[in-house]
Structures are given as C-alpha cells and as structure tokens.
Amino acid sequence: MKQAVMTEPGKIEFREVNVPEPGENQVQLKIKKIGVCGSDVHVNHGKHPYTSYPVVQGHEVSAEVTKLGPGVKEYQEGDRVTVQPQVVCGSCFPCQNGMYHVCEELKVMGFQTTGMASDYFVVDADRLTRLPEGLSHDEGAMVEPLAVAVHAVRRVRELGGKNVLVIGGGPIGNLVAQTAKAFGAGEVAVSELSAVRLNMAEEVGLKTINSKEEDLKDGITRHFGDRKADVIFECVGSSYTVAQAIEMARKGSTVVVVGVVSALTEVNMGFVQDHELTVMGTAMYQSGDFDNAVELIQAGKVQLTPLITDHVSFEAYEDAYALIDNEKDRVMKVIIDMETSN
Template identity: 30%
Template structure:
C-alpha cells in the first residue's frame, strides 16, 4: 500500500509499504480523508521536538473500519469513524485527575506513531469514534482541529455575554471562532495581519476584525470595550512578542488561552496579572472533546466544510505541501482524498 512518509527533515514523499494489521486492542481503518495540519508542516521541516523519524504523519483523518483485533468490543467492520490522536497511559498524575491530553507518557498518532496519511492505519479501538449518518467522512476528518478549539474554550471558561478576542485567523483561530459561535458567544473580534484571512473570519461570523499591521489593536479594543478590557483572549497566532499586549488588553478577571509551542521567552509583568487576577491557561491537543464536536457537526451548529480551501488526491501530497509552504495565504485547510 501507499503512505506519505517523512524520512527526515525536508526528506519526504509517497512510499510503498506493507499494510498494517489490526493487533490486539486495535482496529484497522481504511482512510478516506485526512487534513494537513500546521504541526505536520513542523514535522516536515524538522521543527517538532516530539517526532521520531521516519514517520507517516497525519492526525486529522477519518475512514471505515476494515478489521478488528482481538479483545475489541463496541465497534465493528464497516463502521465509519474518525480518530482521536491522543493516546495516554491512564496511570500518571494527569491521567488520574482527568487530563489525559498532557499524559506524562503521551503518544500522538502521526507524531509518535504512524498516522493517517496512508491507505490503511491501525489505531487503538479506544480512540475511534463512530459517526452519525449525517456526518460525512470529509467533515469527520476535520473533527480534530475543532477539538483543539473546544479544548481551549473550555480551559478559558466563558461566561454568557463574554467578549472574545482571537489573535490569528489561520485554521486554529477560525475553528475557535466557529466553535465559540456554536457555543453561543456572539461578540467575537479576530485579529490578523492578512486581509484575506480577516475576510474569511467575517464570512464565518466574526462580529469585528482588526488588522494588526494597520491598526493599533490595543486602542481599538479599549474603545470597543469602553476601557474595561476583553474577558476572553485566545492566542492562536502564537507570537511570543504579542504576550505583553495581550495581558494589557485583558479585562480584570479575564482569561487568556495560550496555544503556541514557541520556545522564545515572553515578557511578563506580574503586576498586570495580579492586579487584574488574570487566569493564564495553556491548552494542548484535546481532552476527550471528540463527542462534543461530532454532536455539533451532526446538529448543524458547525460547518466543517467551510474551513476547506483545497481538496486534493493523495497522489498530489507533495504539491499540497509546496502550496502550503509557498502560498500560505491561499491555503486554509487542505483536505487530502485518499480514496481518489
């Protein structure tokens, strides 16, 4: 069978490999669709500290179960599923307190073990989620990025009527926008430096947009909030130099959600945090958010297809990578059709 393999940084392509088998406790999935994520690009460029090479990437995917291993219950051959990439030990401190997404022995499908950019993949049965009839496989391949959004929003604990400021109108920023609207938030401002991305944010329901290169974001938000500040700020731009400004813009009792893996230090004025009693929360992957997002798709509160800018066959993976690298302003979510 064929798979997209990253052999080493900048060394990648479609290769022929032996098909995996469904071992004990796992199921074999015939992959239908898979999405290319920014973290896949980090692996390709050697910027992911967690990956082990060579690696078949892909952690956003959906397909059909073709075989089940021994001791597997609750799922059957022929069922349509999407896959939560978070594999946890169930024993360490984070797991014991219900935070498996930061398990001390965490494994992520597509990072620590082979992922969805292959025609067949074997995954733990505990990680598959069956799909309602009205959720298509292409939508299901995009459940994972929406779980990132659902996770950071839960970490920030929105209250009814809260205003939300999202930094970054890339894929994660747009999923946060969509999930926040689906959860009932209506006062949502999106900040980016690319006008086309801000246009997309408005199309997806942002009530306000700000171009950070053309406008003073702090002044704009001060005017919009009457000087009170913003209750909720999600940093999906992940630019460390923005952090002091984000802290200044937060309202007293505000909550700031951080998503970036950038190792560059950020300035932090403790006085700003303490006098406002701010809550700063990190958010990594998702903490069992797949059922919630699947329900949003099934109910029509989320439209995952609105996120897709390109659909390409598996044979054009290298072209897709080149487009994302060289024309990121044109690519929101690139969806790969492995059945084409």
C-alpha cells in the first residue's frame, strides 16, 4: 500500500509498505478522506514545536472498517467511522482523573506518532467514532475539527443567552462560532480580516465584523451594545490576537484561547485582575465531544460542506499545502481524496 511520508519540511515521499494487520481489540481501516489543518501546515513549514521528521501525517479522517482483530465486537466490516487520534498512557494523573485528553505522555497521530496518511491503517477499536448513515465521508473527515470546537465551547458553563465574540474566521473559528450558536448562545459574531472568510461565516448564518475596515470595539458595540461580549474565543493563535481578546473583554468576561499559540505572549495581568476576567485554555477533545459533534451534524445545527473549498488527490498531497500557502485568503478546508489510490 502507499504511505505518504513527510521526510523534511515541505517534502512528501510516497513509500510502498505492507498493509497492517489488526491485533487484539484493533481494527483495520481503509482511509477514505483526510483533512488538512493548521497544525499540519505548521509541520509542513517546519514550525511545529513537537513534531520531528520523518513523519506520517493525517489525523482528520473518515474511513471504512475492513478487518476486525480478535475481541472486537462493537464494529463490523463496512462500518463507516472516524478516529480520535490521541495516544495516551492511561496511568498519569490526568488519565486517572477523567482528563486523558491532556495526558502527561500525550502523543497525537500525525505529529508525535504515525498518522493515517496511507491506504490502510490499524487502530484500537476504542479510538473510533461511528459515522451514521447520511453523513458523507467529507463530513466524516471534519468531525475531528468540529470536536475541537465542541470541547472549546463546552469549557464555558451556562453559555445560554450570552454574547459571544470569535476572533478568527478560519475553519476552527467558524466551527466554534457555529457550535456556540447551536449550544444556545445569544448573539454570535466573528471578527476576521478576510472577505472570503467573512462571507463564509455569513453563509452559515453568523454575524460578522470586518476588522480590516471597522474598529473591533465599534463592531462589538454594534452587535452587542453596551453589554459587549460575555465570552471571547481566540481562534487565531497569535500573540497579537490573544492580547486583543483580553483588551476587548469587558469586566467579568471569559476569554478562551483556542488557537495554538507557539510564541511566548505577554498578558496584561493587571487588566485581567482589575476586570476580574476568566482566561482559560482548551486542548483537543474527548470521546463525548466526538459524539456531540456527530449529533450537531445530524441535527443540521452545524454546516460543514460550505467550509470545504478544495479537494486534492492522495498522490498530489503536496499540492494541498501549496493551495493553503498561495491562496490562504480563499482556502478554508482542503480534503485529501484517497479513492484514486489502491
């Protein structure tokens, strides 16, 4: 079978390797679709702090079960699934106390351990989430990023009726905003520079602030009035937007940092204290977040298809990164199609 290996930043080689066989409590999968995310782009640029080369990428996937290992009873051949790509130790304090998603020894497929960019892949059955009939394989490959959004939104208790500002209208920001709305938030607005991403946010029913043309403070007042934003989700991952999220918060607001911030960031802690802000991080997801993501899609409360702007064949994997780098104001989600690969 073919396996895509990133041997160094920006270079992918295809290798012929043996089809893996499932062991105890494992399943063999035929990979159907792979989504490319911002963290993958960091790896492609050589800027991911926790990934070394060579690496097999692929952590946003949809797949079909093709073979069952001994002990697997909850799945059958032909089942359509997606994969929770965490590899955890099971014995550290977080794992033993319901926080396995932030395991002290956490590895993520496609970054610190082998990802799913291959024709077939073997994984523990308890890492699977079933895709119900009616969900396309494209949508299945987007359950993982939607689970990121679900987990981020669930970090805020009692979201119902609250004003929500999302800074950043990329795929994660868009999904966070849609999820917040689905979970009962009052007004939800997305702040973004790209006209294409602003249009896409409006297409899925979100309010927008073009922060290139309108002062963000004015946009917040226009949408939320004097109450301003109760909750701000930072979904860019830059030092500037983290500082901006805190600066835009009114007294008593909650700021959730969703974007992956790789640089050290200065935070005005005096402002945080004086405004009695709640500032929290969010990382990855748990099984329940995947289940909630599927439920939101089935209920029609989150739209995924408008976010998919491009498809690339498996053999043209590098072209996905070229699209993202060269047309970043247009491209949202690129899907790798595996169907042309044997």
